[in-house]
Amino acid sequence: MSIPDVAERLKAIDDNAVVVLRDTEPVGIITRTDLVDALAAGENLEGQTAESVMSHPPITVSESAPIQMGAATLYEHDVDQALVMEGEAIVGLLRTSELTPYLSDCAINRPEEPLEAEEREWESEYDDETMPGISVGDVVRFSKPITERDLELFAEISGDKNRLHLDEAFAEQTRFKRRIVHGALASSVISAALSKLPGLVIYLSQNVTYNAPVEIGERVTARCEVIAELGHNRYRLRIEEFDENDTEVISGEAAVLIDALPEAEPTT
Incomplete structure (x- = not known):
């Protein structure tokens, strides 16, 4: 099939991928991204198949196959979709987007990369001005390194595959001259810090400014200070995040609702 016909097929079925067959044997997959990448690379696709x-x-x-095995297969081969087979027959496509609710659990369960090993590098502390309860002046901190694995998992789970974060050769041509951490991934450390406040923390809003890029592999520290009680268990906080050189990479404010924790279910 010619490249224009492939593009027409993708448009007609309103999908992001088609399977390439040689007679009845599956020999490849073409995605919209494959076509865009080929065009962006300046390839002459006229007359090509x-x-x-x-x-x-x-x-x-x-x-x-168990869901965990399917997710691990996509992760290990660094692909966004795989053919689902019943014997030698194709019965579907398995996509990362369909596995989003399961990917974090699958990553946690990978025996060669247990979550516990990373948790040992997490640090948190809570300065309570007037125990017990939340009050103005309370400060919570959370610190962790943002690893290459964090970056890859975030890209898979979120779908944010901006080449600035994943493609070294591409990133070298940008203003940053190297790959950097996703902004949303960096700010998730602030969310982790807020989760360390006592009670059930529910994020209501945030307004942040990204002041500097976060380097892959470096430790960042989020600091959140309660600056106002808004009533009805709502609080406004000043939020900040610093890299290993004490550069403020993120700053802003957030609002949270803090409910009492549900009572633990009785064990049997």
């Missing part, structure tokens, strides 16, 4: 732009060989998973 599907074979010239397809990703091959196609990654496959059995329809009976």
Whole structure:
């Protein structure tokens, strides 16, 4: 099939990927991104066929494979979709977007990268001005390194695959001259800090400014200070995040609602 026909097929089925067959044998997958990348690279696609732009060989998973195995297969091969097979027959496509609710659990369960090993590098502290309860002046801090694995998992789970964060050669051509951490991933450390406040913390709003990039692999520290009680268990906080050189990389304010924790269920 010609490249224009492939593009028309993608448009007609209103999907992001098609399977390439040789007779009845699946030999590759073409996504919209594959076509865009080929055009962006300046390739002359006139007269070329599907074979010239397809990703091959196609990654496959059995329809009976556990969800965790499917997610691990996509992660290990660094692909966004895999063919789902029943014997030698194609019965579907498994996509990262469909696995979003499960990907974090699958990553946690990878035996070669246990979450506990990373948790040992997490640090938090809470300065309570007037115990017990939340009051103006209370400060909570949370610190962790943002690793390459964090970056990859965030890209898979969120779908944010901006090449500035993932493609070294591309990033070298930008104003930053290297890859940097996603802004939303960096600010998630602030959310983690807020979760350390006593009670059930519910994020209501935030207004942040990104002052400087966060380097991959460096430790960042979020600091959140209660600056106002808004009534009805609502609080406004000044939020800040610093890198290893004490550079303020993020600043702003947030509002949270803090409910009492539900009573623990009785154990049997």
